[in-house]
Amino acid sequence: MATPASTAAANSAVKTKNTRKVDTRPFLWPSVIVLFLWMIVPLAMTLYYSVINYNLLDPSFTGxxxxxxxxxxxxxxxLWTSMWNTLVLVGSVLIISVVVGALLAVLYNAxxxxxxxxxxxxxxxxxxMPTVSALIWKNMMLHPVNGFVAWLQSALGMVPTDWFSQYPMLxxxxxxxxxxxxxxxxxxxxxIQSLDSEQQEAARIDGAGPVAxxxxxxxxxxxxSISVVIMIESIFLLAxxxxxxxxxxxxxxxxxxxxSYLIYSxxxxxxxVGYASAGGVIAVILANIVAIFLIRTVSRNMQKA
Amino acid sequence: MQNSSDNKLWLTVLGWTVALMIFFPIFWMALTSFKTEVEAVSTPSLLFAPTLENYAQVFERSDYLKFAWNSIYVSFGSTLLALAFAIPAAYSMAFFPSKRTPGTLLWMLSTKMMPPVGVLIPIYLLFRDMGLLDTATGLMIIYTLMNLPIVIWMLYTYFKDVPIEILEAGRVDGVTPVQELFMLLIPLAIPGIASTGLLSVILSWNEAFWSLNLTSSQGAPLTAFIASYSAPQGLFWAKLSAASLMAIAPILVVGWMSQKQLVSGLTFGAVK
Structure with missing residues (x-):
């Protein structure tokens, strides 16, 4: 935010003066209440189901x-296989998106x-939308017989790859x-666009090449920004x-x-239900570890603003 | 000088090559949607007689309009609902902050961290018991709650930038907070509210965890409908492409128009 600290301070001084006159908390309550319910009710139910015997196909399995x-x-x-797969998927995509994303940002800033x-x-x-992306790639791009990549491979004299059975995770x-x-x-x-151009110019005059x-x-x-990308992508990639x-x-x-897929299946x-809920609790714990880092970064930014 | 124009040429070639490669799958899908099914699976070619047959078939053979309507209903409905909850909340926190406001904002953000799969089972059972399974309305409720924290955050950052002097002037004239919100703030913040709404529509339109798990036919939006083309029996690539292109085109255009706001919204104001 470009607001200088002084105006921000002046604004908040004005605001504190007004807080005494009117109470706007009723404006906030509806959002707080629905979000509280959304957070607490399903989570409590997951916790409860995770410690009982509950199978939708077997009514006698209770207690x-x-x-x-x-x-x-x-x-x-x-469980361990799927946790490992989650790690591989999230880790690889994070590395690829940060490295390629940064290179692309430099390229398209020129x-x-x-x-x-x-x-x-x-x-x-x-x-x-994810279902469309997945189906374009599965059929038109990577299909072992009629896909575009298979056509390219045979045009180059290679044997087409059956991507989803030979390299499914890839x-x-x-x-x-x-x-x-x-x-x-x-x-x-x-x-990158907010990079100081004078600093860049000075470095260039001092003889810094593009790599340096x-x-x-x-x-x-x-x-x-990279740490922000990593944390936000982690939330979505875990899911x-x-x-x-x-x-x-x-x-x-x-x-x-x-x-995600294990718990669904x-x-x-x-x-x-009981077994899947125990898996759900583990997923929540994993996500919370990531969340703690994200909340820290954001709250640090809030203090700066 | 010669050297710098050489560089520029290379840059142009590289920039365009990379962009076209990344965009290629979408381009190829768009092209396939105008081919016949036979052409779609035969040797790739740019030369073919374009046909609109697939589009006609998609409308004829499936209830495409029903699924499209579900997508519109779910994403716009959830956006309007979220705005109705979020505008007063963001107003209260932006202009009447208390000691607890930063904590409340962070807590709202933290509800977004809940992995959907962690609450899939109870939500599924609750929906089953309340008759909300496979209904667009049920999905709309989930999307409202899912996007509410982002919507509040974005509005909060926009409201912070509204010049307080204008609201001050109104307060001197004795307007109540409700009047201040509806007659002063909302008209002033319309651009911010609109871009927040767009982000919420994009996120809901493309959401595919809840739509795949909670809907199947009657309440299914386009994300779930497209997934039904993954069935192994028969390859209908041209029809899949036609249905997909219609499903992504509107959001692609909206996304292109609002990319700047998207950055600040998706990073909770951390990157602008």
């Missing part, structure tokens, strides 16, 4: 389970004819990266579901089952 669901879950290799249109083309994948990473690189690009481009410029001037400037649902359904075997395909 308090204690930590049984958690015990079975932690002993279940599919002036050349038609730059603005080129930028629009680059950010387009971010606005495509294919998912490719689709998800295609969607999220543009987001990183958009954020990092905005950050990138590592000593651009990258340090981007640090905060990736549709891309897997329409392409591999978690397979072959468990090769592309992440935590245990809960809504096998109807084991």
């Amino acid at each position: 308090f389970a204690g930590l049984e669901n958690y015990k079975f879950l932690l002993e279940d290799p599919s 002036r050349f004819p038609g730059r603005n249109i080129a930028r629009l083309l680059v950010i387009a994948p971010f606005f495509v 294919s998912i990473i490719l689709i998800v990266s295609w969607q999220w690189v543009p987001f990183a690009f958009l954020i990092l481009l905005t950050a 410029m990138f590592f000593y001037i651009v990258l340090p400037h981007l640090q905060r 990736i579901f549709a891309e897997i649902y329409v392409t591999t359904s978690g397979g072959p075997g468990l090769a592309t089952t992440n935590l 245990v809960g809504l395909l096998q109807f084991d």
Whole structure:
């Protein structure tokens, strides 16, 4: 925010004066109440289901389970496989989107004819709904017989690859990266545009080449935006579901089952509510670890503003 | 001088090549939607007689309009609902902050961190018991709650930039907070409210976790309808492409127009 600290202070002084006269808290209550219910009721239910025996297909399976669901879950290799897959998926996409996003931001910050249109083309994948992205890639791009990539491969004299059975996780990473690189690009481009041009000019006069410029001037400037990209993408990437649902359904075997997909398949395909809820609690704990870092960054920014 | 114009040429070539490669899947899909099914799966070619047959087929064979209407109803309905909750809340926090305001804002943000899969089972069971499964209205409620924190945050940052002197003048004349909100602030902040609304519409339109899990046919929006093309029986790439292009085109245009606001909205004001 460009507001100088002095005006902000003056504004808040004016506001404190007014707080005494009118009470606007009733304006805030509806939002606070619905968000509180939205946060607490389903979570409490997940916690409750996770300690009881509850299967939608077996009404006789009831009673308090204690930590049984958690015990079975932690002993279940599919939990660890899916946690590992989640880690691989989130980690790879984060690295790809930050690295490629930063390179693209540098490229499209430079002036050349038609730059603005080129930028629009680059950010387009971010606005495509996940089910459409996944199906374009699954069929028209990566299909082993009729896909565009298979055609390219045979034109070059190579044997077409059956991407989703030979490299299932790589294919998912490719689709998800295609969607999220543009987001990183958009954020990092905005950050680069706020780079001080005098500082750049001074470095250039001192003889800094493009590589040195990138590592000593651009990258340090981007640090905060990169951390924002990493944290926001993590929230969405931990919850990736549709891309897997329409392409591999978690397979072959468990090769592309992440935590979201595992919980969905245990809960809504096998109807084991208790077991799936224990998985849900684990997902919430994982997400909260990420969230703590995000909240810290944002609150630091709030204090600066 | 020669060197710098050479550089410019390389930059132009590189910039355009990369952009076209990234955009290629969308372009290819758009092209496929004007081919026949046979052409769609045969050797890639740019030369073909364009046909609108697939579009006609999509409307004829499926209830495309119903799904499109569900998408519109769900995303615009949830956006209007979220704005109705968020505008007064953001007004109160922006102009009458208390000691607890920063904490409240952060707490609202933290509700956004809840992974949807963590509450999938209870929401599914609640919806089943309340008869909300496979209804667009049920989905609308979820999207409202899902986007409310972002909407409040964005409005809060916009309201902070409204010159307080204008509101001050009104207060001297004795307007109540309700009048101040409706007659002074909302007209002043219309651009901010509009871009917040656009972001909320985009997010709801493209949401595919809840729509796939909570709806199947009657209440399904376009995200869930398109997913039904993933069924292995038969390859209908041209029809899939036609249905997909119609589903993404409006949001692509809206997204292109509002990219700047999107950055500040999606990063909760951390990057502007």
